[in-house]
Amino acid sequence: MADTARAHVAGEVAAGFEGVREEFAAVVAREPADTGAQLVVHHGGRRVVDLWAATDAGETGDELAPLYSVTKGAAYLVTALLVQDGVLDLDREVAHYWPEFAAEGKGALTLRGLLQHRSGVIGVPGGASVEELADEQALAARLAGQRPLWRPGTAYGYHALVIGALVGEVVRRATGRTVQEIYEERLRAPYGLDFYLGLPEKDAARTRDVLPMRPTPEQAAELRESVPPQALRTAFNIDGTPDITVYGNSPLVRAKGPTSAGGIGNARGVAGMYAAALTGLDGGPALLKPETLAQFTGTGTAGADVVTGEDRHFLVGFEAQQVRYPYLGADAFGHCGAAGAEAWADPSTGLTYAYARRLWAFPGGAAPENLRLGEAVFRAATA
Incomplete structure (x- = not known):
């Protein structure tokens, strides 16, 4: 899509959610035309917001x-x-399912601890290639023998590009199947979700590349002056793939769908996924029972993430959403994406939210507009 094209808001909202459309229109008006923004919301399993930035393309x-x-x-x-x-x-x-993981003092770490990013195995020292990151089984074998950066369980830090390989190996050892296979069978295919862990060839034509950040001069100066600490360099593979857009746009990554960061989809698919899990879609039953949700959202990480510095970053696996969005419940759960995407589910309101964009937002991670978009959604749902 050409950057000079004019963008306008397309799509629809349910009665009462008109304020969400207005807030989304404000985002579209101030962002470049090729941002590729999408916003979808379900309330009680019913889609109430389906908006995107359209152009002449x-x-x-x-x-x-x-x-x-x-x-x-x-x-x-x-x-x-x-x-x-x-x-x-x-x-x-973890070693109960995957004995090799016990190497180098990791034998006592539980699955809960692994999901809370407490293993200390945050990445590959010196960096890994895109091909190595895409091969999750080989990556897991490499990580199993690795010495952790801290005694497992005593601290936590974001395992940005390896947590999927680690958790995925536990799943594979316990079931004989990959996360991708189970996701396809139990989530994506039954609900027709436009969110793929392994992109089918038939959908390649409607897949767009993620676009690199276009910082202002002030932002560019901030980026040049910042020196990432070594833990962050390792976790985000800066020494291996300094331009992370190469990873997202890689045909190999798209085909394999590595579960740390290799999914391809849109806001409709992600919001529908969380709605299926939390409330059920369009009158159907919820996939997750309340007691299961409680196990994953009832306890979180205290203190600062030693990689990112974020406070109370995780619940169990999922990011703790109330920390970023104080209008949500304490058990709201989800996960953002590096280019600016955000997705969450809020049990207290029955809302599921997904925002996606193709143009990388400064400085990376959940784009700033998610705060105002989410608040507009929350106001509409609770009016």
């Missing part, structure tokens, strides 16, 4: 793009279903 809201760490939410939902089924136990040691 003829977008219809079903375009797909790399969603980076939003993908983690799909992996954690699969894990939650397996816990609900009794296949996995959050308080069993």
